[in-house]
Amino acid sequence: MDLRRLAGDVRVKTSYAFTERDGERILAAILSSEDIWRVIDLSDVPMMALCEAIRAMRAAGWVEFTESRIRLTDPGRKLVQELGIAPALELRCGRCRGRGLELGPVAKIADRFKEIARSRPEAIQTYDQGYVTEESTLYRVAFMWARGDLAGKELLVLGDDDLVSLACALTGIPRRVVMLDIDERIVQFVRDVARAEGLEVEALQHDLREPLPEELLSAFDTFFCDPTESLRGFLAFAGRGISALRGPGSAGYMGLTRREASLSKWRAIQKELISSGAAITDIRDDFHDYVNWPYIETMRAWGHLPVKRVPGRDEPWYRSALIRIELVEPPRVENVRLEGDIFTDPEAATT
Numbered sequence: 001m002d003l004r005r006l007a008g009d010v011r012v013k014t015s016y017a018f019t020e021r022d023g024e025r026i027l028a029a030i031l032s033s034e035d036i037w038r039v040i041d042l043s044d045v046p047m048m049a050l051c052e053a054i055r056a057m058r059a060a061g062w063v064e065f066t067e068s069r070i071r072l073t074d075p076g077r078k079l080v081q082e083l084g085i086a087p088a089l090e091l092r093c094g095r096c097r098g099r100g101l102e103l104g105p106v107a108k109i110a111d112r113f114k115e116i117a118r119s120r121p122e123a124i125q126t127y128d129q130g131y132v133t134e135e136s137t138l139y140r141v142a143f144m145w146a147r148g149d150l151a152g153k154e155l156l157v158l159g160d161d162d163l164v165s166l167a168c169a170l171t172g173i174p175r176r177v178v179m180l181d182i183d184e185r186i187v188q189f190v191r192d193v194a195r196a197e198g199l200e201v202e203a204l205q206h207d208l209r210e211p212l213p214e215e216l217l218s219a220f221d222t223f224f225c226d227p228t229e230s231l232r233g234f235l236a237f238a239g240r241g242i243s244a245l246r247g248p249g250s251a252g253y254m255g256l257t258r259r260e261a262s263l264s265k266w267r268a269i270q271k272e273l274i275s276s277g278a279a280i281t282d283i284r285d286d287f288h289d290y291v292n293w294p295y296i297e298t299m300r301a302w303g304h305l306p307v308k309r310v311p312g313r314d315e316p317w318y319r320s321a322l323i324r325i326e327l328v329e330p331p332r333v334e335n336v337r338l339e340g341d342i343f344t345d346p347e348a349a350t351t
């Protein structure tokens with residue numbers, strides 16, 4: 001067995017877009033850590049394909065499992081030596097955690113935001129929720145501010161379990177903040193906090209599978225959306241955001257992970273964003289750290305994990321990039337209703 005054949009076998013068996021390079025990434029990650037969550041995090045290989053590949057590596061005699069650890073065997077060590085694979089290096093900047101910017105004026109609202117977030121509704125599986133750390137949300141706001149997409153601008157947040165609308169409103173700089181969420185608990189929470197804190201946030205209950213209300217179309221300078229990761233779901237939610245933008249010069253922000261999206265899916269998404277009239281101006285990888293959600297043992301990928309251990313709440317392994325787009329042409333997206341299951345595709349792992 002060699003890596004090319006193993007990659008081919010995984011592709012045939014699963015139909016995942018798994019490459020020889022993905023196999024190298026997994027082996028490099030195992031050289032760095034024996035812990036499954038660190039291996040998932042360091043390798044940046046979609047979780048479902050990774051689980052399958054690690055099983056194939058065990059069948060090939062390259063790795064062994066002991067309790068909750070994954071370890072290279074002697075033949076495995078020989079293989080990585082022959083291939084010249086070195087341990088994965090993270091080298092994340094300790095000051096900004098690799099995000100590449102300062103909080104700046106957003107630091108002033110940090111304590112108030114964290115206090116507010118303490119009583120937030122817990123993530124539930126029904127809506128594929130899972131929120132980012134408060135720090136991630138604050139850096140998001142700083143990034144949008146620094147790009148000129150907040151001050152004096154009208155902002156739409158599509159799906160807001162991360163409480164971006166509240167964090168943006170706390171800065172006092174946007175002209176208008178509107179948030180939509182399907183979950184009545186989150187809508188009510190944002191309304192209650194806004195009232196108590198004297199913030200101007202319009203919170204509306206809305207299912208993004210339904211077309212956007214007419215009055216929200218072509219009405220915003222900026223949108224923020226952390227979509228579900230299936231290809232269809234991602235494009236649908238991003239498309240809703242784009243249809244809410246005024247036109248050229250308006251900007252959109254999205255989260256996109258490697259955990260549930262292969263580079264083939266990334267490419268499909270990038271192509272779609274570009275053909276909808278946008279240029280991709282920024283991709284900041286690993287910008288968002290997610291707080292481990294309570295339904296981790298019932299998520300789709302759990303049963304596929306080669307070794308099982310429930311990660312601690314503050315042991316982030318699910319991360320996503322922050323992507324910024326800016327329209328350079330009038331938006332070309334349809335505002336139509338979406339039928340059927342938009343949350344799952346073969347790579348979906350956490351639904």
Ligand SMILES: [Fe+2]
Nearest residue numbers: 093095096100
């Ligand atoms: Fe830094």
